[in-house]
Amino acid sequence: xxxxxxxxxxxxxxxxxxxxxxxxxxxxxxxxxxxxxxxxxxxxxxxxxxxxxxxxxxxxxxxxxxxxxxxxxxxxxxxxxxxxxxxxxxxxxxxxxxxxxxxxxxxxxxxxxxxxxxxxxxxxxxxxxxxxxxxxxxxxxxxxxxxxxxxxxxxxxxxxxxxxxxxxxxxxxxxxxxxxxxxxxxxxxxxxxxxxxxxxxxxxxxxxxxxxxxxxxxxxxxxxxxxxxxxxxxxxxxxxxxxxxxxxxxxxxxxxxxxxxxxxxxxxxxxxxxxxxxxxxxxxxxxxxxxxxxxxxxxxxxxxxxxxxxxxxxxxxxxxxxxxxxxxxxxxxxxxxxxxxxxxxxxxxxxxxxxxxxxxxxxxxxxxxxxxxxxxxxxxxxxxxxxxxxxxxxxxxxxxxxxxxxxxxxxxxxxxxxxxxxxxxxxxxxxxxxxxxxxxxxxxxxxxxxxxxxxxxxxxxxxxxxxxxxxxxxxxxxxxxxxxxxxxxxxxxxxxxxxxxxxxxxxxxxxxxxxxxxxxxxxxxxxxxxxxxxxxxxxxxxxxxxxxxxxxxxxxxxxxxxxxxxxxxxxxxxxxxxxxxxxxxxxxxxxxxxxxxxx
Numbered sequence: 224x225x226x227x228x229x230x231x232x233x234x235x236x237x238x239x240x241x242x243x244x245x246x247x248x249x250x251x252x253x254x255x256x257x258x259x260x261x262x263x264x265x266x267x268x269x270x271x272x273x274x275x276x277x278x279x280x281x282x283x284x285x286x287x288x289x290x291x292x293x294x295x296x297x298x299x300x301x302x303x304x305x306x307x308x309x310x311x312x313x314x315x316x317x318x319x320x321x322x323x324x325x326x327x328x329x330x331x332x333x334x335x336x337x338x339x340x341x342x343x344x345x346x347x348x349x350x351x352x353x354x355x356x357x358x359x360x361x362x363x364x365x366x367x368x369x370x371x372x373x374x375x376x377x378x379x380x381x382x383x384x385x386x387x388x389x390x391x392x393x394x395x396x397x398x399x400x401x402x403x404x405x406x407x408x409x410x411x412x413x414x415x416x417x418x419x420x421x422x423x424x425x426x427x428x429x430x431x432x433x434x435x436x437x438x439x440x441x442x443x444x445x446x447x448x449x450x451x452x453x454x455x456x457x458x459x460x461x462x463x464x465x466x467x468x469x470x471x472x473x474x475x476x477x478x479x480x481x482x483x484x485x486x487x488x489x490x491x492x493x494x495x496x497x498x499x500x501x502x503x504x505x506x507x508x509x510x511x512x513x514x515x516x517x518x519x520x521x522x523x524x525x526x527x528x529x530x531x532x533x534x535x536x537x538x539x540x541x542x543x544x545x546x547x548x549x550x551x552x553x554x555x556x557x558x559x560x561x562x563x564x565x566x567x568x569x570x571x572x573x574x575x576x577x578x579x580x581x582x583x584x585x586x587x588x589x590x591x592x593x594x595x596x597x598x599x600x601x602x603x604x605x606x607x608x609x610x611x612x613x614x615x616x617x618x619x620x621x622x623x624x625x626x627x628x629x630x631x632x633x634x635x636x637x638x639x640x641x642x643x644x645x646x647x648x649x650x651x652x653x654x655x656x657x658x659x660x661x662x663x664x665x666x667x668x669x670x671x672x673x674x675x676x677x678x679x680x681x682x683x684x685x686x687x688x689x690x691x692x693x694x695x696x697x698x699x700x701x702x703x704x705x706x707x708x709x710x711x712x713x714x715x716x717x718x719x720x721x722x723x724x725x726x727x728x729x730x731x732x733x734x735x736x737x738x739x740x741x742x743x744x745x746x747x748x749x750x751x752x753x754x755x756x757x758x759x760x761x762x763x764x765x766x767x768x769x770x771x772x773x774x775x776x777x778x779x780x781x782x783x784x785x786x787x788x789x790x791x792x793x794x795x796x797x798x799x800x801x802x803x804x805x806x807x808x809x810x811x812x813x814x815x816x817x818x819x820x821x822x
Contacts, residue, residue, distance in 0.1 A: 238378065254390075254425075263394065265365045269347055270399065297354060299352055300348055300353060301502045301572045302573070308573070311341075312337055316341050323392060324669060332385045340365070345361070346358050355562065355576075356580065357518055358580065386426075387425075394430060396634075403427075403433075407427065413668060452609075463650040468654055471658025480567075481567050497573060512557060513540065514542075525537065532548055559585055611647075615635075622656045631648075693771065693775060696811055700802065703725070705728065710761070722802075724739050734797060734799040736765070737764075739763065743761055
């Protein structure tokens with residue numbers, strides 16, 4: 224009790240200090256700066272932990288052949304991660320960016336405090352031991368959690384909380400990729416946060432701060448060294464478009480396969496059985512194709528900067544393909560196919576990681592393989608430089624998998640410094656996005672929420688309805704009627720109630736019908752009927768029924784279809800919960816529209 228009093232006292236003093244020293248807009252900028260500093264620190268810590276763990280485990284292994292330790296390390300990493308999450312965190316921390324989207328749409332941007340550190344620890348263990356996932360999605364969740372919890376500490380309103388969550392995500396992307404513009408665009412495209420003049424400056428502050436600190440610590444060079452082999456020429460445009468189409472199809476394979484494999488793991492209820500399936504699958508895949516070990520950034524560097532088959536063939540180090548330079552393309556095609564299996568096995572088995580790095584990895588290899596096949600067949604008499612197309616492939620897969628063409632363009636340009644190929648980046652990104660959009664309307668992070676009607680989008684009407692909840696407009700009733708009640712008992716309830724409609728339920732509280740005061744108004748003063756008329760004779764069926772789990776878009780659709788002004792809400796088993804009135808929905812809708820339109 225004493226601790227709670229001291230905490231409350233501290234918060235009161237903190238809020239008073241804030242009111243004295245900061246205007247609201249200035250305070251948001253200050254918080255954005257703090258978020259940028261903290262997310263940069265978290266990103267640097269995560270990358271350092273991964274590199275240290277990996278160096279200790281693998282620096283002594285011979286490159287000429289596969290090593291049995293590659294069978295063991297990934298399983299150990301997944302096991303340690305699973306135990307950490309199960310017994311220390313005691314919460315699900317997977318699907319980091321999907322959790323952010325859900326928090327924005329359904330939890331008033333509230334993200335649990337442990338996400339400020341748990342994803343860093345879990346993903347460092349998973350990736351350091353060889354898990355075939357990326358560190359970026361976990362650090363984006365960490366950044367958003369930092370923003371959310373700072374907002375809760377200072378009791379920021381829901382609209383500003385959403386902005387702080389966006390600042391954390393933008394800062395995280397800017398920090399881990401040294402890409403401030405990509406961080407800003409990512410928040411707009413993937414998290415669906417509107418870029419108004421009021422939100423643009425805090426997001427920029429967070430991005431620039433996070434990227435600046437990373438530059439100060441790790442240098443101002445790009446994350447990947449990229450040498451522009453040949454400048455952009457119009458003659459290569461057919462090759463760029465063809466690469467974009469191929470990237471769109473590979474993205475479709477990536478998304479569909481990952482969704483199917485995740486559904487398979489979700490059906491396995493025993494966590495230790497999931498661990499066994501995931502770890503064994505991952506270990507075998509890494510043993511056969513060691514390029515699947517960890518994030519795979521070494522292979523990306525190799526394909527971006529290699530100068531010939533002899534150098535590129537070192538991609539097959541540690542594998543049974545070692546020394547067979549003629550099998551390089553076959554090896555890389557296998558890596559593309561099995562990367563999604565390795566990523567899903569890592570997360571499904573109990574590990575923690577994201578799909579940012581796997582998308583870049585698959586994209587780089589796809590672009591490289593495409594260019595090699597194009598050149599070997601001398602298509603259109605135009606040479607497709609392998610290094611350039613490896614970089615363009617990264618953009619294509621990123622744009623297709625995430626349904627974020629702008630993020631793909633700016634992220635790859637900032638990652639590699641490949642601004643000399645800006646036009647090809649745009650062409651590949653658009654072609655990939657349009658290709659996958661034919662088959663998949665949503666990106667990998669938003670698909671699950673979109674299917675449940677819980678995805679916040681830039682469509683203003685849909686966004687407001689997504690932010691609303693049925694609970695917020697629900698009118699719960701303490702008084703109910705039963706079919707066997709007489710009119711006298713109904714009049715008694717009406718006299719002490721302000722409602723104009725009453726539920727009629729059975730002994731188990733299941734809704735049977737409703738009774739409107741307007742329907743019995745002509746009987747209310749006929750006392751001779753008080754004991755002869757029963758509720759069963761007076762009740763009517765409602766025009767429709769809502770269930771407690773209905774989304775607000777469905778609720779509004781039912782009101783429009785039926786023309787009703789009041790509708791009952793029931794549980795899945797038919798038990799009565801309350802009523803929803805159209806007028807109350809309209810009032811809340813108008814208030815939230817005004818709140819979300821203010822700068």
